[in-house]
Amino acid sequence: MSLFKKVAIIGTGLIGGSIGLSLKKHNLAEEVVGVSRHKKSIILAKKSGAIDDGSTTLEIIREADLVIFATPVNVIIELAPKIAKIIDKNCIVTDVGSTKEEIVRLLEKIFPGFVGGHPLAGSEKRSISNASASIFQGSVCLLTPTKKTKNDSLRKVRMFWEGIGAKVVLLSASKHDKILSLVSHLPHIAAFSLINSVPKEYLGFAAGGLKDTTRIAASDAEIWTQIFLSNRKNVLKGIDVLERNLGNIKSAIKQNKKQLSIILNAAKKKRESVV
C-alpha cells in the first residue's frame, strides 16, 4: 500500500514536476494529479510521467489525501481558499514556498492538516522540462510545524520527503525566514545588483567569476519579487548587513591594507567551510 492514495500537485513546474517524478519513482502515491494555469505544462508533466492526470482547473484535486502547493508564494496565498472548498477537512496540505511565516500563518487557519515545507533544491531554471526525481536525493527539506500542527500530518509529510530521498530538518517559520533571508534571498539580491552594476558593453569581458556570482540573477523576476516582499523585514535587514560588509572592505581599501587582508582571509576561511 502506498503512503498516499491521491496526491494533488498545485503547480507543475520544476519543483512540482520533480515531486511528481519522485512520488512515482518511490511508489509513494497510488495516483498523482497536477494543476497548472498553463495547459502546456500539464501536457508535458503527463508526458514525462510526473502526473497521471492534470487540469487547468481545480476540480481534479477532489478526494486527494495530500495536496502539495508548488507555486510561487503569492499564488499559494491566492489559491488556498479556493482549494479549501474542494478538499476534505482531513486532507494533509503542504507547500514548497521559499518563505514560511506569511504562508504558515494564513494556511494553518484555512487547512487543519497543514504543514509548512521548503525543500532546499531547485535552480534558476523553472520549467517542467528541467524536472528530475534526482533533485531531492540527498537534499535538505525544511519543515516548519507550529503548536497547531497535527502530529499525524507532520509524520506523513516527513515520511513523504524522506521517502523521496531528502533529509528533513524541523524549525520555526520565523527562524526559517531569518536563515533563508541570508543564505538564499541575500545572494539573489547581490546577484541582481551585481549584474545591474556592469555596463552592457563590458559583458563580453566576463569570465568565470562574474558568471558564477550572477548565475542566479537569471532566476524568475516575478517569483523573486514575491519572495522579497513576503520576507520583507528579514530581507531588508540582510541588505543592511551586506552594505556594512561592503563598507568595511571599502574603508579598508581606502586606508588599511592589513585590515583588508584580514577581512578577505576571514571570508576565504568561511567559504572553504561550506561543503
Place this chain on the structure above:
Amino acid sequence: MSLFKKVAIIGTGLIGGSIGLSLKKHNLAEEVVGVSRHKKSIILAKKSGAIDDGSTTLEIIREADLVIFATPVNVIIELAPKIAKIIDKNCIVTDVGSTKEEIVRLLEKIFPGFVGGHPLAGSEKRSISNASASIFQGSVCLLTPTKKTKNDSLRKVRMFWEGIGAKVVLLSASKHDKILSLVSHLPHIAAFSLINSVPKEYLGFAAGGLKDTTRIAASDAEIWTQIFLSNRKNVLKGIDVLERNLGNIKSAIKQNKKQLSIILNAAKKKRESVV
C-alpha cells in the same frame, strides 16, 4: 623553428604552470624555465612537464628571449628591477597581472620590450596541481600596448597567446582597469562581503545559490588584497555603483512592488545575455 628559444616563467602556479604546458603542447619554445619561491612548486612544474628546468633563484632566466611574469601584482613590481639586471635589453617581457595601469607604467620604464597582458582565465584554485594547457583554449587574452610598445614585441606576444589558443584583444591599460574593476574585481568584493554576511551557524543551510555566488570568495586573500589596492580608484567607484544598485532594490522592497519587478527583470535580461 620555435617562436621563442628560451621562455622564462616567473611564478609556476596555476597560470604560470598552464602557460608552460601550453608552450610545450604547441611547440612554441625550445626551452621553458620556471622560477618560484617555493621549491615544491618547481618540482611539481617539472614533473608535470610545464618547465624543462626551474629554480628558486633568478639566475636561471639568463638568455631568455621571452620573460613572462605570472606572479601576484605586487610581486611583479617587486621582482622587475632584479630581473632587468639579468636579462638582455632585447628580451621581450610580458605579464599576466590582473591590473594593468600600475604595472604597465612601471614595467615599461624598466623593460624596453615590455607588453602588458592579462589572460581572462584562471580560478579560485591557484596551485600548479590545477594547471592545464586547456585553460587558455578559446579564452580571451587582453594586451595593453602603449605608444612606447615596440611593434615586434607586441607581434610576438600576440603570436604566443594566439598560438596557445587564446583570442587577443587590445585595449589601453586604463580602459582595462576600468572594465576589470566591474567584471572581475567587483564580483570578488561582492562574494567576500556576501559570505561575511552569513553567520557561521547558518552555513549548513546553504544551497546552490549561496555556493555559486560565493565560490570566488575562496580565492587567495593576499592576491586579491594586492589587486584591490593596485586598482583602488576604479574598485572604489565600482563599490559605489553596487551600493547604489543595492539601495535601489532596498527602496523598491520598501515601497514599490512594480519598480522591484522592473529592476529584477532588467537584471535577468542582462544576465541571460552573458554567454
